[in-house]
Amino acid sequence: MSTTDLCDAYPEVQVVEPIFNDFGGELAFFGQMKTLKVFEDNAQVRATLETPGQGRVLVVDGGGSTRCALVGGMLGELAVKNDWAGIVVYGYVRDSEELAGHAVGIKALGVHPRKSEKGLHSAAADKVLNFAGVTFKPGAWLYADADGIVVSDKSIHS
Numbered sequence: 001m002s003t004t005d006l007c008d009a010y011p012e013v014q015v016v017e018p019i020f021n022d023f024g025g026e027l028a029f030f031g032q033m034k035t036l037k038v039f040e041d042n043a044q045v046r047a048t049l050e051t052p053g054q055g056r057v058l059v060v061d062g063g064g065s066t067r068c069a070l071v072g073g074m075l076g077e078l079a080v081k082n083d084w085a086g087i088v089v090y091g092y093v094r095d096s097e098e099l100a101g102h103a104v105g106i107k108a109l110g111v112h113p114r115k116s117e118k119g120l121h122s123a124a125a126d127k128v129l130n131f132a133g134v135t136f137k138p139g140a141w142l143y144a145d146a147d148g149i150v151v152s153d154k155s156i157h158s
Contacts (some may be wrong), residue, residue: 035137
């Protein structure tokens with residue numbers, strides 16, 4: 001189920017631009033996507049990770065903001081506790097050493113020590129997101145490993 005093998009077998013998959021780094025304790029992960037659009041406010045990220053993940057991947061479009069982190073150690077712990085397979089953040093994370101100890105896949109642009117503010121901005125869940133050259137649709141499938149991230153409208157793992 002490596003992303004390279006999936007690309008070879010399914011040339012129609014979308015390939016995410018190689019701008020993400022690994023931060024979680026799991027380098028390879030996959031699942032159906034739950035999408036979330038936020039901006040410098042991770043209250044809805046927390047609220048989502050507090051719900052049953054059922055092996056899904058939370059895709060967070062943080063607009064690529066470089067002013068704060070959207071996921072930290074406590075949220076990584078919530079993801080594990082509530083059975084989320086992974087988190088992809090178009091933004092930044094913090095507590096990187098702590099995140100590396102959690103059994104969940106986490107990809108983000110980088111690290112930032114500042115936490116996000118709460119209550120600043122509204123969030124939108126289950127919307128189609130577009131970043132890193134790819135369209136992320138709720139319910140579609142995301143596959144990630146050390147080589148990258150691929151997205152497919154249907155399940156392509158065996």
